[in-house]
Amino acid sequence: MIQDRTLPAVFGRVVIYAIVIALGLACLLPLLNITAVSLSASDAVSANRVGIFPVGFNLGAYRKMVTDGQLWRSFAISVLRAVLSLVIHMTLIVSMAYPLSKNNRRFPGRNIYMKFMVFAMLFNGGLIPTYMVVNFLKLTNTIWALVLPGAVPIFNVILVMNFFAGIPSSLEEAAIMDGAGPMTVLLRIFVPCSLPALATVALFSIVGSWNDFFGGLVYMSKMINYPLMTYIQTLTIDLVQLMNSGAGADELAQLAEVSNRNLNAAKIVLAAAPLLVIYPFLQKYFVSGIVMGAVKE
Numbered sequence: 001m002i003q004d005r006t007l008p009a010v011f012g013r014v015v016i017y018a019i020v021i022a023l024g025l026a027c028l029l030p031l032l033n034i035t036a037v038s039l040s041a042s043d044a045v046s047a048n049r050v051g052i053f054p055v056g057f058n059l060g061a062y063r064k065m066v067t068d069g070q071l072w073r074s075f076a077i078s079v080l081r082a083v084l085s086l087v088i089h090m091t092l093i094v095s096m097a098y099p100l101s102k103n104n105r106r107f108p109g110r111n112i113y114m115k116f117m118v119f120a121m122l123f124n125g126g127l128i129p130t131y132m133v134v135n136f137l138k139l140t141n142t143i144w145a146l147v148l149p150g151a152v153p154i155f156n157v158i159l160v161m162n163f164f165a166g167i168p169s170s171l172e173e174a175a176i177m178d179g180a181g182p183m184t185v186l187l188r189i190f191v192p193c194s195l196p197a198l199a200t201v202a203l204f205s206i207v208g209s210w211n212d213f214f215g216g217l218v219y220m221s222k223m224i225n226y227p228l229m230t231y232i233q234t235l236t237i238d239l240v241q242l243m244n245s246g247a248g249a250d251e252l253a254q255l256a257e258v259s260n261r262n263l264n265a266a267k268i269v270l271a272a273a274p275l276l277v278i279y280p281f282l283q284k285y286f287v288s289g290i291v292m293g294a295v296k297e
Contacts, residue, residue: 031272038062038265045261061266070223070231071267077143078210078228079274084147085209086202089156093201096157098186101164121154127218134219145219146227150208156201163197164190203279210275232267 032052037045041056049055065071100117104110124130130149139145167190175185191198216230223231 034265034268037262038269040262042262058262061262064263065266065270070226071228071270073224074226074228074231075270077225080143081146081227082206082209084143085150086205088147088151089153089205090198090202092152093157093160094186094191094198096152097160097164098182098190100157100161117154117157121158131218140219141221141225146209146212146215149215153201153204153208156204160194160197160201163194167193206278207275210271228271232264232271 029052033050036050036052036054038061039054039057039059040050041058042060044050044055099107100110100113102110125133134140134145134149139148171189171193172185175189180188211229213227213229213233216225216227217233220226220230223234226234
């Protein structure tokens with residue numbers, strides 16, 4: 001009888017593990033393929049003989065990539081964008097979430113602010129009005145055009161606000177009795193107690209800023225100002241168009257020397273590497289930050 005009761009549990013666990021492994025492979029295999037393409041010989045790549053292991057191991061794509069000045073310029077722009085976005089996002093998120101975590105008695109008008117925030121989260125001004133504002137402020141072709149339009153992520157504000165609301169009020173009351181002001185309470189009590197939520201929104205900010213390519217296409221008219229993802233996306237689109245247009249001998253030679261697939265694969269690997277390095281340090285906070293910040297309100 002005991003064995004009969006345990007068999008369904010074991011079977012269910014096997015099914016769950018199988019599903020998780022399948023989903024993990026679905027996410028991992030494309031990355032392995034891109035890495036293998038970047039390390040393979042160009043003839044093997046052109047013949048589509050590369051799977052998840054390199055064919056004709058070759059570091060030429062990475063050696064050639066070092067000489068691409070625009071790539072490193074775009075990489076520096078993306079790093080600067082991620083840092084500025086992180087600082088601005090965290091400052092505005094914390095400063096907005098703290099007062100909004102109080103009830104309407106302590107913060108009169110709090111419900112009105114919340115209605116405006118939720119409305120702004122669900123309905124934005126649209127691409128054309130946003131571009132007109134950015135252009136009117138003469139921010140196009142500057143780093144601020146990539147940072148300021150999304151400076152207040154409302155979802156992240158609500159996430160941190162709900163996390164703040166779950167902190168026991170007795171901690172704040174004790175600090176106030178000891179003479180602490182609102183800023184001291186925020187920086188010495190709420191922020192240290194909210195590291196999971198803050199690490200989660202920091203990860204959202206970094207990943208969102210790093211992976212965005214559309215902002216560069218909209219707000220930058222010169223390739224020299226492109227962030228890394230915009231630069232890579234442009235090259236990938238050019239490559240696909242060239243391959244689908246029935247390239248001749250001269251075009252194939254250009255493809256092999258300038259815009260070949262293993263060179264672009266190497267650039268994609270380089271673009272993903274910083275996120276793969278950062279994510280393990282913040283991943284332990286991710287689940288708890290999402291769960292604890294999403295169930296309070």
